[in-house]
Amino acid sequence: xxxxxxxxxxxxxxxxxxxxxxxxxxxxxxxxxxxxxxxxxxxxxxxxxxxxxxxxxxxxxxxxxxxxxxxxxxxxxxxxxxxxxxxxxxxxxxxxxxxxxxxxxxxxxxxxxxxxxxxxxxxxxxxxxxxxxxxxxxxxxxxxxxxxxxxxxxxxxxxxxxxxxxxxxxxxxxxxxxxxxxxxxxxxxxxxxxxxxxxxxxxxxxxxxxxxxxxxxxxxxxxxxxxxxxxxxxxxxxxxxxxxxxxxxxxxxxxxxxxxxxxxxxxxxxxxxxxxxxxxxxxxxxxxxxxxxxxxxxxxxxxxxxxxxxxxxxxxxxxxxxxxxxxxxxxxxxxxxxxxxxxxxxxxxxxxxxxxxxxxxxxxxxxxxxxxxxxxxxxxxxxxxxxxxxxxxxxxxxxxxxxxxxxxxxxxxxxxxxxxxxxxxxxxxxxxxxxx
Amino acid sequence: xxxxxxxxxxxxxxxxxxxxxxxxxxxxxxxxxxxxxxxxxxxxxxxxxxxxxxxxxxxxxxxxxxxxxxxxxxxxxxxxxxxxxxxxxxxxxxxxxxxxxxxxxxxxxxxxxxxxxxxxxxxxxxxxxxxxxxxxxxxxxxxxxxxxxxxxxxxxxxxxxxxxxxxxxxxxxxxxxxxxxxxxxxxxxxxxxxxxxxxxxxxxxxxxxxxxxxxxxxxx
Numbered sequence: 001x002x003x004x005x006x007x008x009x010x011x012x013x014x015x016x017x018x019x020x021x022x023x024x025x026x027x028x029x030x031x032x033x034x035x036x037x038x039x040x041x042x043x044x045x046x047x048x049x050x051x052x053x054x055x056x057x058x059x060x061x062x063x064x065x066x067x068x069x070x071x072x073x074x075x076x077x078x079x080x081x082x083x084x085x086x087x088x089x090x091x092x093x094x095x096x097x098x099x100x101x102x103x104x105x106x107x108x109x110x111x112x113x114x115x116x117x118x119x120x121x122x123x124x125x126x127x128x129x130x131x132x133x134x135x136x137x138x139x140x141x142x143x144x145x146x147x148x149x150x151x152x153x154x155x156x157x158x159x160x161x162x163x164x165x166x167x168x169x170x171x172x173x174x175x176x177x178x179x180x181x182x183x184x185x186x187x188x189x190x191x192x193x194x195x196x197x198x199x200x201x202x203x204x205x206x207x208x209x210x211x212x213x214x215x216x217x218x219x220x221x222x223x224x225x226x227x228x229x230x231x232x233x234x235x236x237x238x239x240x241x242x243x244x245x246x247x248x249x250x251x252x253x254x255x256x257x258x259x260x261x262x263x264x265x266x267x268x269x270x271x272x273x274x275x276x277x278x279x280x281x282x283x284x285x286x287x288x289x290x291x292x293x294x295x296x297x298x299x300x301x302x303x304x305x306x307x308x309x310x311x312x313x314x315x316x317x318x319x320x321x322x323x324x325x326x327x328x329x330x331x332x333x334x335x336x337x338x339x340x341x342x343x344x345x346x347x348x349x350x351x352x353x354x355x356x357x358x359x360x361x362x363x364x365x366x367x368x369x370x371x372x373x374x375x376x377x378x379x380x381x382x383x384x385x386x387x388x389x390x391x392x393x394x395x396x397x398x399x400x401x402x403x404x405x406x407x408x409x410x411x412x413x414x415x416x417x418x419x420x421x422x423x424x425x426x427x428x429x430x431x432x433x434x435x436x
Numbered sequence: 437x438x439x440x441x442x443x444x445x446x447x448x449x450x451x452x453x454x455x456x457x458x459x460x461x462x463x464x465x466x467x468x469x470x471x472x473x474x475x476x477x478x479x480x481x482x483x484x485x486x487x488x489x490x491x492x493x494x495x496x497x498x499x500x501x502x503x504x505x506x507x508x509x510x511x512x513x514x515x516x517x518x519x520x521x522x523x524x525x526x527x528x529x530x531x532x533x534x535x536x537x538x539x540x541x542x543x544x545x546x547x548x549x550x551x552x553x554x555x556x557x558x559x560x561x562x563x564x565x566x567x568x569x570x571x572x573x574x575x576x577x578x579x580x581x582x583x584x585x586x587x588x589x590x591x592x593x594x595x596x597x598x599x600x601x602x603x604x605x606x607x608x609x610x611x612x613x614x615x616x617x618x619x620x621x622x623x624x625x626x627x628x629x630x631x632x633x634x635x636x637x638x639x640x641x642x643x644x645x646x647x648x649x650x651x652x653x654x655x656x
Contacts, residue, residue, distance in 0.1 A: 256494070256524060261449030264548055268455035271554035272462055295552045302524065302549070 008103035009210040013203075023102075024202055027209040030101045034144065034212070037094070041141030044087075048076045049142070084134045085124040092133035095140070096220050102213045107221045136219035144212060151208055155201055161194035260301055267294040318348045322355045322373055329359050331368055331388075337375040343382055347432050350412040351375070351384050354430045357405045358386035366390025366426060377434070381414075384430040392424035405430075440466040441565055444484055446477040446491035446503055447522075456490070456551065463558035474502035481510050481517070488518045488565050492548075493530060504530055511537040518565045520544035522551070523572075531575055540644045544570035544604070563604040569647050570604035589631050597624040602647045 006012040009030075012023040051073055058065050096107055110129070124130045160167070165184040270291040277284050313321045319337035326333035343351070355373055362371050368390030376383045396402040396418065409416045414432035443465045447453040450472070457467050465488070469480035473496040481489060489510065495503040507519045515538045523530060523545065531545040544564040550572065551557045560570045576599045590598065600610045607625065611618040625643070634642050 257449070257499075260524065260548075261447075261452040264551060265449070265451040265455040267552035268452070268459055268554060271552055272455075272458060275462065275554065291552070295549065298549045298552065 007105050009206060009213055013206050013210055018206065019199055019202055024206055026102050027206045030098065030209050030213070031148070031205065033098055033101070034140075035148065037091070037098075038140050038144045038148065041091070041137055042145045045080075045138065045141040048073065048080055052077075084137070085130045086121070088130065088133040088137040089124060091137050091140075092220055095136065095216060099213060099216050099220065102209060103217060105217075107217070132219045136216065139215065139219070147208060147212075151205065154204075158194045158197050158201055161190045162198075163191075164194075165191050255301060255304060260298070263294065263298055263301060267291065267298060270294055313348060313352050318343055318351055319375060321352055322375060325352075325356055325359055326373060329371070330363055331371060333359060333371045333373060335373045335375070339375055339377055339382075341377055341434075343377075344434055347382055347412060347434050350408060350414065350432055351382055351430070353408055354384045354405060354428075355386065357401055357408075358384075358428050361394070361401050361405075362386070362388045362390060362426075365394065366392075366424070368424075368426075380433055381431045382434050384432070386428045388424070388426050390424050390426055391422070392420045392426050393422040394418060394420035394426050394428075440464060441488055441562075442466050442468045442484065442486040443488045443490060444468060444477065444480045444486040445470045446472070446474075446480075446489070446495065446506075448472040448492060448495050459551065459554050459558065460490075460561075462554070463561075465558075465561070473497060474506045477503065477506050478510065485514075486517070488520065488561065490520045490561065491522070493521050493523045501530065504533065508533055508537045511543075515539070516542070518542040518544075520546060520561055520564055520570070522546055522548045524548055531571060535569070535648055539641075540648055541567055541569055545575060546570065546572045547574055560604060568604035568606075569602070569644050571602040571647060573599060573603055576602045590628060594624055594628050594631070597621060598628050598646060601625065601628075601643055 006015060006023075009023060009027055012018055012021065015021070018024070051069055055065055055069060055073065093110075096110075099107070164187040168184050168187045270287065274284070274287050274291055277287055316324060319335065319339060322337065323335045326335045359371065359373070362368050366388045368388035371386065371388040374383075374385040374387075376385075394402065396406065402416075402418065406416045409430050409432070412432050414430055417429040417431075418427070419429075420426040441464070443460055445453065445456055445460065445467055447456060447470070453470050453472065457470050460467050468484040468486055471477050471480050475497070477489070477491060477495075480486075489507060491503040491507050493501050493504045504521055507521055511517055511519055519534065519537075519542070521530070521534060521544070524547070534543050534545055537543070542564055544560060546557070546560065550560070564570050596614070597610060600613065605613070607618050607621045611621045614621070628646060629642050632646055634645050
């Protein structure tokens, strides 16, 4: 279920071939496009930040603070806070697009524009996502430039050392580090060292950008969904299920109201006839056989009318049938059943199929060594949980039998929840309503 | 010659209704009314005051549990009325509703299939009229398969006996069926009642309580 190609920079950094892959260049492209955006934001923020820093310094050193400066700061600060949610909107839009350079994972959609300008503007001030975008813009205009400067200084230093033999050679310049060099021969070791540091810098640039992209993703996409949180699998094809259910009920009704009573009546008549036919009559035996066959047919018809119900379920009950399914599985499956109250038959049937399908899924997709089936009851529900220690990443969208299962559960008015982070474990939880 | 048992029969399917009338007549019951809907069933019972009501669960007008509701309501008004309901499926909650009406005696809950064994069916009706309780063996079996059942404490032999008790058989009949002495059956029944923690009182009543324990899944 997982691909072998990393989807984002942070994942690519952990791969051995990072330095010779395209990823550093993508990081560089991202960094290069960051500079104008962060620069513009830094200038805008500088209008407020620079005087504010000056005022703070003055206050710290006990120098008097000019009143106009304070007034300007207050007004500018308020104005900035007022326009920030509006300014941050186009910035965030552009940044979301730019994030694709180093992170191909889709971002959750933003609030769509409803066509109501006033309402949309008002929403920018009340929406948590909008203020997160403001925070992102502030961060991009302050922290990011500082980090870039720091890295640029390091990179420049390294390049200077690398070029030092030529620099020394061509001029009377002296490279001052912790020592002075004035001949190429003296400079050579530094150049070699600088050359060795190059890949480290190359990697460090990737780390810097990956950190930046992680913060961007976190602020632009909102808090990440808990990877192991149970997501409800949508009731796909609900209409189809309804149609199927209606059809099934129609057939059941036809059998129940049409065929079954007539067959019962026939059996009664045969039974009455048998009473009046003496045992030694040649007709007695065929009549008895006919009677028995009619009775068997009644049972068959009843099972058909009720929907196909696995025989083992009828004979062993839900817990017993689940244990039997577990016993048939290729991997070790443990069943824990706690069912103090009786479960209605249709619910039992659905639960049985859930266990059956889930174990089949585990066998074919999960690559698991162990699985556990838990059957419990709450006040109103029968809860079926199937957990495996496989590789996870089960995705209902890929149609791994999960959608069919969701349909079956939906038909019983139940809910199907799934937690399957990449790397496992996978937990499937089905809640089926039971009348108390 | 005792007076014939007077029966009101409610079954919406005409063919089966005719068949059942023939069956009941054959075994010495007098069918005073045969009707096909829940309101008609109520009127017939009010008009004829029968000894026994035999009714289908699923009937007009709603085609749901109309027959059962009517039967339960009628029993509330006249505890002496014996009622046997016929069900297409094993639905233990229906059986519980029926047993909860009155004192849990003179009631029967049978799968419709049972009418095919005409003599046995007639015998069951008799037992119910005589004050017994008759729960379909399939319902009983269904309940016996319940995990964590309080009945799990019973031995296989005790379960067999309890199943027969639930079907409304007397100790003597059970003894004949299992080819043991009546005293042995009495001992089994005593053990069952003890295991289900049933209060010592009139024995017939305790037997009914044991059957109720089946249907509720917890010893009362």
